[in-house]
Amino acid sequence: MSAAALKYAAPDRSAPLVEGEFLFTAEDFTTISAVLHEDSGIYLPDAKATLVYSRLAKRLRALGLRTFSDYCELVTGPAGQDERRAMMAALTTNVTRFFREPHHFDHLRQNVLPPLVEAARKGARVRLWSAGCSTGQEPYTIGLTLLGLMPDAAQFDVKILATDIDPVVVGTAREGIYSDEAVSPIPQQMRRWLVSARGDWRVGEELKRLVAFRELNLLGPWPMKGRFQAIFCRNVAIYFEDAVQQRLWERFAGALEPGGRLYVGHSERATSAVLQQDGLTTYRVKEGRA
Secondary structure: OOHHHHHOOOOOOOOEOOOOOOEOEHHHHHHHHHHHHHHHOOOOOHHHHHHHHHHHHHHHHHHOOOEHHHHHHHHOOOOOHHHHHHHHHHHOOOOOOOOOOHHHHHHHHHHHHHHHHHHHHOOOOEEEEEEOOOOOHHHHHHHHHHHHHOOOHHHOOEEEEEEEOOHHHHHHHHHOEEOHHHHOOOOHHHHHHEEEEOOEEEEOHHHHOOEEEEEOOOOOOOOOOOOEEEEEEOOOHHHOOHHHHHHHHHHHHHHEEEEEEEEEOOOOOOOOOOEEEEEOOEEEEOOOOO
16 A cells, blocks of 8 residues: 555554553444434534543443443443443533532522512412432522522422433432532521431422422423423533534523523523523523513
8 A cells, every 4th residue: 555545544443542451442432422422412522532431441340341342232232221321321420519600599599589489479380490400409409599588488389390311310319318518518597408317418308399300301302381480401501512502592492481591501602592691601581482
């Protein structure tokens, strides 16, 4: 083969992509990326190859597999559905904490909740949504913020929907048990809605009654019928391609009542014809939207 031909020869996709305990090739990475994208809409750029290797190597050890090719055969096969969920859980980042990005909860408490509390006391329906709730700190923080203004909120038609694609984190969130370190951002006056339990903290009944946890793929069907007054979807859309992000913003806009708020992550920007910026990372649905 000539030097010119060698220069333009296709790379060997069977060669090791990452050096390590298990053989991991470009073909393996492509297969794993395609499976994750199909199941969740998450896009993995080539730069994530080392991350994929490090996180999934633990799964190979647990399953007693010798190569990533064997792993790919499992997750693409008829018996691989459970492992596909385990793979998604391993590859998605569940970084969360109570009162993360506290300015959002200040905005919620000062600008959004007061009229909703007043309306709820008159019998109105109030619905808030934590989309991408991870292990529950975000929806419980929404609930704590609400209880700070309306301690008897659970007696009214007020609910917080909390959803995530990962059933493992949804289960953890529903259980509602957190360490001392995890609850440290919660102000002392709000810990009245938590219960100390054997060195940990358990979400109390008043708070737990406000939050309903469900497994949901944001790119799939949404079974919810009514609209929301506020939606939190923070640091989730960054894992999607631009076109998928745009569709998601449009769907959120359609799920909000006129004047409703959408809260996004600090590196995200929501775009929709009916959304107008109401803060650096807060958006308001335009009044008069049908």
